[in-house]
Amino acid sequence: MTTAQSYRINKGVADQIHELDDNVITCRDLRHAYAKEGHYRRVKVTGGVRGATYVERDRVCMRCPVKMRELYRVHSGWLERIRSYPVYPTKGYLLKNVPKGTNVIGMVRFEAFRRAMEEME
Numbered sequence: 001m002t003t004a005q006s007y008r009i010n011k012g013v014a015d016q017i018h019e020l021d022d023n024v025i026t027c028r029d030l031r032h033a034y035a036k037e038g039h040y041r042r043v044k045v046t047g048g049v050r051g052a053t054y055v056e057r058d059r060v061c062m063r064c065p066v067k068m069r070e071l072y073r074v075h076s077g078w079l080e081r082i083r084s085y086p087v088y089p090t091k092g093y094l095l096k097n098v099p100k101g102t103n104v105i106g107m108v109r110f111e112a113f114r115r116a117m118e119e120m121e
């Protein structure tokens, strides 16, 4: 079990969180709000089963620039989910140099709270 005392905050990480857009803060706090975008597209998969057909599609977040990419193998009458992974923007989302044990989500929530308090003033 993690105790409150074992959580750490970090100045460098706090500074980066401070720079994030409101929508990114909301997504990191509440998770992404994905919607379907576009259609399946055929893709070549390195190391895939020879002769098999693969398709992928993206689910896009309605708030922030993150996408969830899903890869499927097409079988006769059904799709086999192979993997899904997030595609992050190159800037404004991921945090750098986060020491182990840093309570990032707690810090993100604090930032959302801080901004809300600021708006009330």
Ligand SMILES: [Zn+2]
Pocket (backbone or CB within 6 Å): 027, 031, 032, 033, 061, 062, 063, 064, 065, 066
């Ligand atoms: Zn999002």
